[in-house]
Amino acid sequence: MKDKILNTVGKNLIPFIQIFGLYVIFHGHLSPGGGFAGGTIIGVSFILYRIIFGKEFVQNKLRFSLLIRFLTIGVFIYGVMKGYIFISGGSDLHWATPPLGIPGSIISGGFLLPLNIIVGTVVSVTMYFFYCLFEEGEI
């Protein structure tokens, strides 16, 4: 799009939105928020990017095939991790888990942080897909 104000505001605003989304994701196990909320924020930044800079420009930067790869691999890793926890807990096998760490620091809480990151990725991509779906009718 040619509009100068939109371009400038968008360029300056989108990184901050994304940083805030990352903050929410990475502090999901310490404070309110988490993968879903943070992922939605990042997804909103993608949608804004697409609205401001136009379909063709963004389609080259965020290619659908790449995003689908992110989505499916994310869900797959999520499933593997959760399955590992489920089976180890359900059968009382006590398989190894990551250390719990000190409460309050970022790297703590075992599987929670990686799970939150995966959920964030998947949700942000899905939000972006929803927008594209309604704009074009098909992905």
Added chain:
Amino acid sequence: MTIIKSFPLIGVLILFLIAFIMPLIKKNSVVKFLSIASFSTCLVLFVVSLNYVIHNGSYFYKIGHFVAPYGIEFSIGIIECIMAVLFAFISLIISWYSCYSIEHDVNESKVPLYYLLINILVGSLLGIIFSNDMFNVYVFIEISNLASCGIVVVKDKKENIRAGIKYLILSCLGSGLVLMGIAFLYSMTGHLNMTFIHENLINSYMNYPQAIIITLGLFTVGIGVKSALFPLHTWLPDAHSNAPTSSSAMLSSLVLKAYIIFLIKVLYRVMGNEIISETPILFVLLALGSLGMIMGSVLAIFQKNLKRIIAYSSVAQIGYIYFAIGLGTELGFVIAIYHIIGHAITKSALFLCSGSIIEKTGIKEIANLKGVGKEMPYTLSLFLISSLSLVGIPLLPGFVSKWYLAIESIGVNKLYLIVIILVSSLLNAVYYLPISIHGFFNEEQSSSKLYKSKEKSVKELMPITILVIAMLYVGVNSEGIINLIKTTFV
């Protein structure tokens, strides 16, 4: 040997995990292989756990590290394992059949998506069957709802979209009602685990006489919409007749049954015999079931499209299952489970046969299908055998369940129910037999056709043949299966 206990969970996980590898794979043949491999792994796992349950008794399996009222549980008993084996077996056969014919129905680029949806669908249905937690069941219901709408609309024709949106709206209505029912149960008891809800309700159900009836009504209508209980069946013929062949087999034989299993769980595991005997719910199910048995068949007689006939016949057969539940006795319950097994196998065989007839000849109306027996003798023979089961010829599963239903209606002193069963069987014969008779013995039409000219090759007929053999096994070995289901009461 603790790892055997987690086999049901591993089966569900494998289905979901393999589903999400599929979009990454470019070659369609690899996707098909993965789908078949995941279903056969599941089949093996569930057979092992069925064997374990028969020898060691049923058990609760906690998911994750938290015990029952705080965490989610799977309850794994004989009925659940039988259902799981059935579901894995039928979905294996259907996906095997669809390997040869899916390109006929679905666009080449959407084949990975189709198999993804089928894997997710079967996984979530297995989740509904195993789970012992109400909210978990609701989430699985919604997943299966979306996936089953997905496999209807994947064909991308006008009628499919229409049928799909009708199906989606009505099943969203159903799941909204189910969610409200779950909210009622939660506010009455403060639990979501079925065992704990039951313990709480037994102590306190005298305090909420109206709320119990409302809850049961919400569950019955909600699940009735999803499983096509008679007056709520309007979405079923459209969705089942327009979908791709393998999807309609899947929808008719598996999806409806999982919801019925959930209703049985709500009635007997959550509420329990004491509470439901004080409400008219069983009578309502009996009445609607017998209405469905008659009306489904009557409506099927007036249809002209082959697949629509089979779809309406599903309504009638679902009526049988509700009829058996509505009898409210032990044998009625056993027959409901047995009829679920028999009907699932029979109906998928029927849909696959009719699908291959339609695919090869390109004709959908039965009026034009006269003399097809000369072109496709084997397919039509398989069709005949499976339709005989629904009509009720001895040795086949349809007859066994009708026989026991008649015995049980005498047992509960409601002789007029036998008349309903007989009328329904006759009506079944009225619309099923002419298809085969005209197919085989129509002289003037068949004289112009070449013998076996349109027959499918042997390897494409193998899945249907295996289904028919399984159906014969279920019919002949009915004593053993019924005794196995009965052991859950001891």
Added chain:
Amino acid sequence: MERLLTNYYETSSIILFGIGFATLLLHSNLIKKIIGMNIMDTSVILFLIAKGYIHGKASPIVVGEFKGVSEYVNPIPTSLMLTGIVVAVSTTAFALALTIKMYEKYGTIELDEILEKGDE
């Protein structure tokens, strides 16, 4: 009547549920149907959240020191409804996408007209 007014959360959620249900069933416009579906889901969300809320208690987030179990509201319905919202969002998205497809194929989103056209 008095009981209805004291439990005003439950009353209003049931009324909302009825409105959503009627909209979903009676309107022939697909978008209105989807709106009705959303109202229905929202009413259940209100119902369950109201069940978990205890007047005068803090939100279940531990800031500083832990005040004891009885000082917080019940977090389970809230977390359940988070899942419920996700489910409702995905169903709505799917329904809207189908509606778009429908408009492309038939040129209208009135279900009555679509059903009439289908018989041709």
